Amino acid sequence: MAAKPRGSLLTSAIVQDAGIAEGRLQSRARRRRQLGKLPSIIGTLPMIVVAVGVFVIGLSFTVVLSFTSSKLFPTFNFVGWYQYERLWATARWVESVKHIWFYGAGQIGLSLVLGFLLAVFMDQRIRGEDTFRTIFLYPFALSAIITGLVWQLMLDPIWGLQAAVRSWGWTDFKFAPLASGETALIGMIVASTWNGVGVTMAILLAGLRGVDSEIWNATRVDGIPRWRTYLWIVLPMMRGTVATAVILLLVGVVRTFDIVIAMTGGGPGISTQMPATYVIDSINARNVGHGMAAATCMLLPILALILLQVAFRARANRRATAR
Amino acid sequence: MRCKLVAAAFAASVALSSGTALAADLEVVHWWTSGGEQAAVSVFAKEFDATGDRWVDGAIALGETARATVMQRALGGDPPDASQFNPGRQYEDLISAGLLLDLTPLAEKEGWDKFIRPDQIKAPCKIDGHWWCVPVNIHMQNWAWASVAAFKKAGLEVPTSWDQYLADLPKLKDAGVIPFAVGGDGGGWQISLLANQLILAQLGAEVVEKIWKDKNLELAGGPEVLKAFQTLKSLGEYADNGSPNRSWSDTTALVIKGSAALQVMGDWAQGEFQVAGQKPGVDYACLLGPLVPDAKYVRTGGDIFVFFKQKDADVERAQLSLASLMVNPRTQALFNTAKGSAPVRDDVDLSLANDCMKKAIDVLKQPGSVVPDANQWRNEAFTTAQNAIFSDLIYNKATTPAAAQAQFVDLLKNAE
Numbered sequence: 001m002a003a004k005p006r007g008s009l010l011t012s013a014i015v016q017d018a019g020i021a022e023g024r025l026q027s028r029a030r031r032r033r034q035l036g037k038l039p040s041i042i043g044t045l046p047m048i049v050v051a052v053g054v055f056v057i058g059l060s061f062t063v064v065l066s067f068t069s070s071k072l073f074p075t076f077n078f079v080g081w082y083q084y085e086r087l088w089a090t091a092r093w094v095e096s097v098k099h100i101w102f103y104g105a106g107q108i109g110l111s112l113v114l115g116f117l118l119a120v121f122m123d124q125r126i127r128g129e130d131t132f133r134t135i136f137l138y139p140f141a142l143s144a145i146i147t148g149l150v151w152q153l154m155l156d157p158i159w160g161l162q163a164a165v166r167s168w169g170w171t172d173f174k175f176a177p178l179a180s181g182e183t184a185l186i187g188m189i190v191a192s193t194w195n196g197v198g199v200t201m202a203i204l205l206a207g208l209r210g211v212d213s214e215i216w217n218a219t220r221v222d223g224i225p226r227w228r229t230y231l232w233i234v235l236p237m238m239r240g241t242v243a244t245a246v247i248l249l250l251v252g253v254v255r256t257f258d259i260v261i262a263m264t265g266g267g268p269g270i271s272t273q274m275p276a277t278y279v280i281d282s283i284n285a286r287n288v289g290h291g292m293a294a295a296t297c298m299l300l301p302i303l304a305l306i307l308l309q310v311a312f313r314a315r316a317n318r319r320a321t322a323r
Numbered sequence: 324m325r326c327k328l329v330a331a332a333f334a335a336s337v338a339l340s341s342g343t344a345l346a347a348d349l350e351v352v353h354w355w356t357s358g359g360e361q362a363a364v365s366v367f368a369k370e371f372d373a374t375g376d377r378w379v380d381g382a383i384a385l386g387e388t389a390r391a392t393v394m395q396r397a398l399g400g401d402p403p404d405a406s407q408f409n410p411g412r413q414y415e416d417l418i419s420a421g422l423l424l425d426l427t428p429l430a431e432k433e434g435w436d437k438f439i440r441p442d443q444i445k446a447p448c449k450i451d452g453h454w455w456c457v458p459v460n461i462h463m464q465n466w467a468w469a470s471v472a473a474f475k476k477a478g479l480e481v482p483t484s485w486d487q488y489l490a491d492l493p494k495l496k497d498a499g500v501i502p503f504a505v506g507g508d509g510g511g512w513q514i515s516l517l518a519n520q521l522i523l524a525q526l527g528a529e530v531v532e533k534i535w536k537d538k539n540l541e542l543a544g545g546p547e548v549l550k551a552f553q554t555l556k557s558l559g560e561y562a563d564n565g566s567p568n569r570s571w572s573d574t575t576a577l578v579i580k581g582s583a584a585l586q587v588m589g590d591w592a593q594g595e596f597q598v599a600g601q602k603p604g605v606d607y608a609c610l611l612g613p614l615v616p617d618a619k620y621v622r623t624g625g626d627i628f629v630f631f632k633q634k635d636a637d638v639e640r641a642q643l644s645l646a647s648l649m650v651n652p653r654t655q656a657l658f659n660t661a662k663g664s665a666p667v668r669d670d671v672d673l674s675l676a677n678d679c680m681k682k683a684i685d686v687l688k689q690p691g692s693v694v695p696d697a698n699q700w701r702n703e704a705f706t707t708a709q710n711a712i713f714s715d716l717i718y719n720k721a722t723t724p725a726a727a728q729a730q731f732v733d734l735l736k737n738a739e
Contacts, residue, residue, distance in 0.1 A: 071704075072394060072416040086737060091730055092711045157564040179564040181719045264613055267507045268567035270711050270716030281510065284391030287704035 057173035066292035083293035093294060096273045099185060104253040106189040111249055115200030120230055123208050137198035148262025181271035185266055188272060192259050200245050254302060276323025347641035352381040353407035354389040357572035359594020363662035370654050376641040389508050402631035404642060408626045410447030410458060411698030423455050424630040429643050431453040438668040443693045448627055456647045460664035463683050464589040464696060465520040465622040467613035471606055472581035473500045481608040483616050492561045502561035505585035505661055506569035510707060511714025517587045518713045519697060520622060521716055522551045524612045528620050528694045536700040537572040544732045552724035559717030567718055587613050593663025593679060609679035621686050624696035697735045705738050
């Protein structure tokens with residue numbers, strides 16, 4: 001009976017000791033964890049500096065300068081909303097905005113459809129799959145400038161396809177989409193889809209391959225035709241992959257510049273002008289304040305998209321935690 | 324004994340190094356890239372190389388691109404040693420930022436004030452008593468170049484007036500010739516040039532000055548200017564399919580070949596005809612005005628060179644040497660006959676100049692004949708926006724002349 005209190009004292013002492021030791025161990029482990037993070041912090045420091053320097057500082061300069069009357073050299077002579085008023089009163093800018101929506105919708109839609117069809121084709125376990133994949137991915141190795149130049153030559157009425165077919169006998173053959181304002185954008189959509197469809201195909205193929213093979217057995221047993229399976233069962237299961245592909249395509253569309261310069265120079269007239277070319281032309285024409293206003297307007301839809309994404313993720317998180 | 328030798332050797336080396344000026348390399352940026360233009364700029368390069376310094380060529384195709392590159396380099400602190408510009412407001416930011424070499428001492432020593440003529444050529448360079456650039460030529464922009472063979476194919480004579488040419492257009496089209504040749508590259512500068520010269524030819528010099536210099540909005544929005552816009556629109560309908568995004572020299576090549584009937588372009592197109600070995604009056608016709616029977620005006624532009632301040636004294640010496648070289652009589656004669664432009668001085672041997680050039684210089688010598696290019700009154704942001712308006716008018720079927728005129732008036736209203 002007398003041993004027990006001693007034992008409990010001892011136990012409690014041991015427990016206390018163990019507690020202190022545990023605490024010390026924990027803090028040591030925490031320090032080690034923090035030290036372990038150090039190399040990664042040092043490693044990412046350059047990127048952090050660049051990100052803050054280029055993106056944050058550059059972006060803030062862009063927005064601030066858009067409220068000034070900077071010509072070539074930046075000044076801080078603030079003029080309020082003047083540059084924005086001039087911007088939206090200029091036909092070339094308003095047309096550029098219309099063009100990028102049309103071009104974006106066309107290029108993303110066409111890339112997704114063609115990419116999906118190509119991915120389905122590749123999914124059939126054909127022979128020479130690697131060769132086909134190389135062929136489909138090859139255009140992506142070409143820069144937008146080369147793509148634009150090549151397609152411009154092909155679609156040129158004097159040097160390209162139209163002249164070639166005419167020389168073979170069909171003298172009435174008309175195929176010069178870049179010569180007319182209405183069809184020039186379509187020509188550009190085709191050229192840039194040719195460039196980017198390989199990557200879309202690769203992403204969607206990865207998504208396809210990630211689908212459980214049991215689905216195929218089940219649908220075969222149920223007698224559902226293959227195309228139905230692809231369209232109504234597999235595609236909805238690939239939502240995440242399709243979203244990834246769409247985001248990559250969107251990023252490319254917003255930056256559209258090189259292909260415009262290479263293919264049409266913005267013409268005929270202003271029918272293929274894009275916001276990016278407007279910004280660069282404004283800067284080159286020594287109207288930096290105006291160009292910055294255009295650049296800020298380009299930023300707004302992207303900001304909206306990011307906010308949308310954040311909202312979606314927040315809602316998904318809330319739904320997950322609720323479950 | 325040794326000390327004296329060493330001292331003597333030291334003194335000798337100091338004397339040698341202070342006496343010798345090192346030959347410098349000068350990087351010169353310009354946009355003379357067509358066949359005829361290359362022949363002309365080689366004159367400068369060869370003459371300069373013969374003086375001991377070296378011309379490092381920095382040709383960049385398309386004026387807009389070249390100017391943008393030079394400006395970006397100036398912003399970044401690494402400007403070229405010399406750069407071509409058009410006379411006017413294109414380089415006003417460089418002057419106010421103090422980036423340019425002041426050529427006034429050289430100009431006063433050589434007396435540029437006395438021999439550079441006319442005054443409209445001096446004014447863009449001599450600002451507030453300081454010479455900031457050196458003019459190297461006078462280009463006249465209001466020319467039309469017609470292919471004799473193309474008109475003959477349609478059974479027509481080369482027209483001498485706008486009314487005659489506009490009546491000829493459908494007949495030329497039926498004959499299988501491109502009735503009107505124009506190129507739409509560089510954001511539409513060729514079309515802007517066409518519009519500027521058309522309004523000069525049809526409405527006269529006072530109207531041009533009132534609109535572009537004084538920003539007279541009633542005149543710019545009035546019925547006469549609307550008629551000019553309508554003429555432009557109908558000219559655009561007679562252009563060919565390959566016209567958008569085509570350079571000026573490729574368009575001139577069509578006229579040289581006889582596939583196109585007429586192009587409105589400045590006299591730098593002469594160089595192309597010369598390189599192709601064609602003779603004025605025989606193979607092609609030069610119509611001043613453009614297409615004005617008794618042309619009273621010449622629309623002058625041209626080229627000037629600015630020199631950027633560099634920190635090297637040898638480079639500065641070479642820059643001044645190049646500036647002086649560019650206006651001496653011998654170089655002016657060789658350069659301008661190759662380029663098809665008029666020299667900036669009278670005492671130049673123009674025996675090699677052809678009839679077209681002689682015609683232009685005669686008009687140039689008349690008082691009151693010189694109408695400067697709009698570059699001298701409006702800045703580059705204005706001309707870029709104007710290019711877009713006229714380019715849209717010609718190539719966009721949905722744009723009406725009235726809508727384009729409204730855009731033009733709005734641009735003028737907000738011009739700085």
